Amino acid sequence: MNSSNPISPKKLVIFASGSGTNAENIIKYFKNSGTAEVVAVLSNNKGAKVLKRAYDLDVKALHFDRDAFYNTQEVHHVLKDMKPDLIILAGFLWLFPENILKSFPNKVINLHPALLPKFGGKGMYGEAVHKAVLEHKEKETGITIHYVNPKYDEGNIIFQDSFEINPEMTHMDIATRIHELEYRHLPVVIENLLNSQV
Numbered sequence: 147m148n149s150s151n152p153i154s155p156k157k158l159v160i161f162a163s164g165s166g167t168n169a170e171n172i173i174k175y176f177k178n179s180g181t182a183e184v185v186a187v188l189s190n191n192k193g194a195k196v197l198k199r200a201y202d203l204d205v206k207a208l209h210f211d212r213d214a215f216y217n218t219q220e221v222h223h224v225l226k227d228m229k230p231d232l233i234i235l236a237g238f239l240w241l242f243p244e245n246i247l248k249s250f251p252n253k254v255i256n257l258h259p260a261l262l263p264k265f266g267g268k269g270m271y272g273e274a275v276h277k278a279v280l281e282h283k284e285k286e287t288g289i290t291i292h293y294v295n296p297k298y299d300e301g302n303i304i305f306q307d308s309f310e311i312n313p314e315m316t317h318m319d320i321a322t323r324i325h326e327l328e329y330r331h332l333p334v335v336i337e338n339l340l341n342s343q344v
Contacts, residue, residue, distance in 0.1 A: 162196040173205055237257070272321075287308065
């Protein structure tokens with residue numbers, strides 16, 4: 147790289163509702179990378195552990211309520227000011243508003259813990275997904291990373307990876323394997339998407 151013409155890192159914003167292990171993994175992956183940085187983590191749950199994880203890693207941590215997300219332009223304006231190159235939903239449980247999606251076309255992606263189009267839709271997250279996979283006696287499961295559109299889990303698929311389910315597996319065993327795939331692949335997919343942006 148030509149040191150006289152440094153390229154500023156791409157900006158990432160993460161939305162999460164819970165513990166935030168994927169958010170932490172992304173923050174650490176890109177820290178000091180020079181290619182991208184997480185500029186903020188936003189959560190709809192003020193008690194979410196993800197906010198403390200972000201704060202502890204010197205990343206801006208913001209909480210918002212339903213009104214700020216759906217009924218006013220508050221969250222929309224915050225994002226416009228940040229100018230993110232990519233918005234990542236990592237365990238974020240609310241449907242994303244159409245006005246924000248229109249402002250950031252093909253820049254909002256979601257991580258889903260199943261092989262879409264199977265086991266997607268409202269209420270399909272976390273343990274509920276893994277239990278449904280077992281109940282339907284699926285032979286395999288995995289992760290899907292996809293673009294976000296106005297409907298739950300229906301945007302164009304970017305990446306999938308899977309593993310076989312053996313008969314002894316519990317939903318907790320599946321969760322462990324899913325997390326391994328998420329930690330391994332999500333940062334790399336983000337990096338590839340950023341590299342493909344003009």
